[in-house]
Amino acid sequence: MTTTFARPESLQDVVTHYCPGCTHGVIHRLVAEVLDELGVRERTVGVAPVGCSVLAYNYFNTDFLESPHGRAPALATGFKRIRPDMIVFTYQGDGDLASIGMSEIIHAANRGEKFTTIFVNNAIYGMTGGQMAPTTLSGQVATTCPLGRDTAKTGMPIRMCELLSGLVTPSYLERVAVHNPQQIIRTKKAIRRAFQYQIENKCFSLVEVLSTCPTNWGKTPAESTNWVEANLKSYFPLGVYKTPEEVK
Amino acid sequence: MAKILMKGNEAIAEAAVRAGALYYFAYPITPQNEVGEYLAKRLPEVGGVFLQAESEVAVGNMLFGAASTGKRVFTTSSSPGISLMQESISYMAGAQLPVVLLNIMRGGPGLGGILPAQSDYFQATKGGGHGDYRLLVLAPSTIQEAVDLTMQAFYLADKYRNPVMIIGDGMIGQMMEPVEFPDEHTEPPLPAKTWAATGASERRPLVVKSLFLDPIALEKNNIVLHQKYEMMKRDEIRYECYKTNPKNKILLVAYGTMARICQTAIDELETEGISVGLFRPISCFPFPESQLYAEATKPNIETVLTVEMSMGQMVEDVERVVARQRPVKFFGRTGGIVPSPEEVIDQIKQLLAAGTPAKAKA
Ligand SMILES: Cc1ncc(C[n+]2csc(CCOP(=O)(O)OP(=O)(O)O)c2C)c(N)n1
Ligand code: SF4
Numbered sequence: 001m002t003t004t005f006a007r008p009e010s011l012q013d014v015v016t017h018y019c020p021g022c023t024h025g026v027i028h029r030l031v032a033e034v035l036d037e038l039g040v041r042e043r044t045v046g047v048a049p050v051g052c053s054v055l056a057y058n059y060f061n062t063d064f065l066e067s068p069h070g071r072a073p074a075l076a077t078g079f080k081r082i083r084p085d086m087i088v089f090t091y092q093g094d095g096d097l098a099s100i101g102m103s104e105i106i107h108a109a110n111r112g113e114k115f116t117t118i119f120v121n122n123a124i125y126g127m128t129g130g131q132m133a134p135t136t137l138s139g140q141v142a143t144t145c146p147l148g149r150d151t152a153k154t155g156m157p158i159r160m161c162e163l164l165s166g167l168v169t170p171s172y173l174e175r176v177a178v179h180n181p182q183q184i185i186r187t188k189k190a191i192r193r194a195f196q197y198q199i200e201n202k203c204f205s206l207v208e209v210l211s212t213c214p215t216n217w218g219k220t221p222a223e224s225t226n227w228v229e230a231n232l233k234s235y236f237p238l239g240v241y242k243t244p245e246e247v248k
Numbered sequence: 249m250a251k252i253l254m255k256g257n258e259a260i261a262e263a264a265v266r267a268g269a270l271y272y273f274a275y276p277i278t279p280q281n282e283v284g285e286y287l288a289k290r291l292p293e294v295g296g297v298f299l300q301a302e303s304e305v306a307v308g309n310m311l312f313g314a315a316s317t318g319k320r321v322f323t324t325s326s327s328p329g330i331s332l333m334q335e336s337i338s339y340m341a342g343a344q345l346p347v348v349l350l351n352i353m354r355g356g357p358g359l360g361g362i363l364p365a366q367s368d369y370f371q372a373t374k375g376g377g378h379g380d381y382r383l384l385v386l387a388p389s390t391i392q393e394a395v396d397l398t399m400q401a402f403y404l405a406d407k408y409r410n411p412v413m414i415i416g417d418g419m420i421g422q423m424m425e426p427v428e429f430p431d432e433h434t435e436p437p438l439p440a441k442t443w444a445a446t447g448a449s450e451r452r453p454l455v456v457k458s459l460f461l462d463p464i465a466l467e468k469n470n471i472v473l474h475q476k477y478e479m480m481k482r483d484e485i486r487y488e489c490y491k492t493n494p495k496n497k498i499l500l501v502a503y504g505t506m507a508r509i510c511q512t513a514i515d516e517l518e519t520e521g522i523s524v525g526l527f528r529p530i531s532c533f534p535f536p537e538s539q540l541y542a543e544a545t546k547p548n549i550e551t552v553l554t555v556e557m558s559m560g561q562m563v564e565d566v567e568r569v570v571a572r573q574r575p576v577k578f579f580g581r582t583g584g585i586v587p588s589p590e591e592v593i594d595q596i597k598q599l600l601a602a603g604t605p606a607k608a609k610a
């Protein structure tokens with residue numbers, strides 16, 4: 001009998017704490033598959049954020065550092081500067097990366113730090129119970145904007161790929177999604193490319209993944225994937241925002 | 249090795265390199281900028297890393313990442329910068345990471361000023377960040393001592409897997425003195441850094457973290473930390489007595505730059521036939537409690553006078569230790585004003601003129 005589908009070596013054999021229908025798990029698996037395929041598991045160090053993926057280190061079969069809220073890019077910088085031979089990635093939510101950690105991600109990207117960021121954008125604060133995130137859509141309901149986000153008072157949702165692509169330093173920036181099989185395949189390609197660039201020591205690379213939070217969106221898993229397609233994707237257009245080749 | 253004339257900040261930078269700390273992350277702030285400027289040139293020569301971060305918030309966290317490699321890493325800053333690092337200092341203490349931080353203190357609170365002060369004593373010795381943790385805190389009073397303590401600090405950080413803070417002030421950073429660098433380390437060997445993240449090739453993956461969601465596990469970690477601090481209290485007490493003798497009625501207590509000024513005052517008084525002694529904590533945490541108690545409660549001592557470049561911070565430790573066995577008085581200037589030896593002499597003479605105070609209640 002041939003095995004056609006198995007757990008990647010880069011994932012541990014444990015039970016997940018993520019809610020049913022949450023796509024954090026899909027993203028974990030894609031990262032793990034890529035680490036396996038590139039053969040870098042044994043020299044990889046992940047940096048876990050604060051947010052629902054705070055326990056990412058329980059799932060990946062690689063060394064991990066647990067960062068303060070938003071500071072993963074600074075930890076990754078410190079580590080990678082000393083160990084350029086290792087593969088370093090941060091895994092961060094939108095609250096982590098686009099709110100409290102905005103400064104750290106911009107400066108790490110601008111310095112062209114040679115690590116990879118997996119940016120999970122679910123347009124809400126999951127772990128703390130559904131408060132407004134910097135990426136929460138206009139009119140979207142969250143516990144701290146119960147009547148829907150009023151952008152006149154809170155500003156427009158921040159588009160990180162667009163914002164970072166304004167930087168001159170070579171970077172690989174792509175926005176993808178995981179709400180259907182076709183997008184999942186694309187996401188894996190983007191993650192693979194991001195790590196490949198790191199292996200080639202080319203640039204800072206960030207893959208923004210539109211993710212779901214059925215629990216705090218108050219939707220079923222199926223409604224959630226539809227909502228990504230109908231709402232999230234139109235404000236956060238998918239695509240490649242920058243590649244190192246573009247930068248002379 | 250011959251002595252060379254060096255500025256305090258540069259001597260500390262060179263000491264760090266010689267201690268094998270080749271990885272430096274920092275953000276500019278007066279009055280310690282010479283450290284970064286020196287290392288920007290020096291570290292590339294020895295295959296090290298110099299990185300100017302975007303903020304002290306980032307610096308602290310770069311240290312976390314960098315220390316996780318198991319290499320010797322450090323930063324230097326001054327009061328407002330150290331405040332911004334408190335988040336990461338708490339995390340590094342929680343994750344048991346060895347790092348060395350130098351605080352060349354300036355006047356505060358807030359943006360304060362850029363002149364020398366000792367007003368971050370509470371922050372350094374009592375916390376600053378959240379949670380049950382302590383730093384090992386060392387306070388040099390000469391540039392030579394700053395060099396020696398810097399080199400020791402990296403060893404101690406590794407030994408205890410704990411952040412170590414050196415507190416100096418603008419005077420220590422800016423003045424020039426002849427210094428000698430020890431040729432070799434003579435410290436006992438340290439255990440292998442099996443906790444460092446180096447890739448899960450020949451072992452199970454490991455996590456460098458301060459997160460313990462299970463209260464039993466968190467309490468266990470806090471107990472481990474506490475035992476470490478108790479070990480420091482037993483083994484890492486550093487202090488010096490200057491001209492303490494049975495003729496003294498007054499015992500001065502001061503650290504760092506202020507201790508030097510007190511020494512000048514003591515020498516001056518000696519020429520007038522007045523004999524005064526000084527107790528100088530070198531480790532501010534662990535505080536030399538029993539040693540100070542022994543000096544302060546000698547039968548001849550009538551008053552203990554604590555002198556600081558602050559509104560009174562270490563004096564609380566002195567009061568705690570002397571525990572009403574003797575009256576504890578305080579004299580300090582703040583805002584960046586360094587008390588002169590004459591001011592200290594004046595304080596001492598006033599105390600002597602006031603005569604023996606009624607014996608304090610035990
Ligand atoms: C300094 C600090 N502030 C606030 C928090 C509380 N906190 C924990 S998770 C979180 C939000 C995380 O949201 P996001 O990054 O979007 O991740 P998600 O949970 O949605 O995956 C916040 C505010 C914290 N741990 N530390
Ligand atoms: S709260 Fe939301 S983001 Fe967090 S695990 Fe549950 S569904 Fe996922």
